[in-house]
Amino acid sequence: MKNALPVAALAATVGLVGCGDVFDVTNPGRILDADLNTPEGINALVTGMSSDFSNNYDELSFGVARMTDEMSGSGSYNTTGLFRRGIIPQDAEVDFYYEGAQEA
Secondary structure, X not given: OOOHXXXXXXXXXXXXXXXXXXXXOOOOOOOOHHHHOOHHHHXXXXXXXXXXXXXXXHHHHHHHHHHOOXXXXXXXXXXXXXXXXXXXXXXXXXXXXXXXXXHO
16 A cells, blocks of 8 residues: 555656647647738738727727717626716726727
8 A cells, every 4th residue: 555656656657748748739820920921911911900900999989889878888887887977987997998999
């Protein structure tokens, strides 16, 4: 019984060492920066920029609609009650809307 723990530890160590490449990850669809500077890479670049713009514009429009009476919330957001009363706190989570729009 005293030898069972060292034998189990040795077996676990050998098992873990034998699986060294299990955690190696390769991304077969990776696009290199140099590939974007070619005519074939323009489609991927434009699609990515369009996606960034659409996502950030959606967030910006949603935030502005919540701060105005264009859209009324049901209270599922922390600031909905304040926005309904026309109170926009200084620390309201609205700055990232504009950062995202400028990024795109």
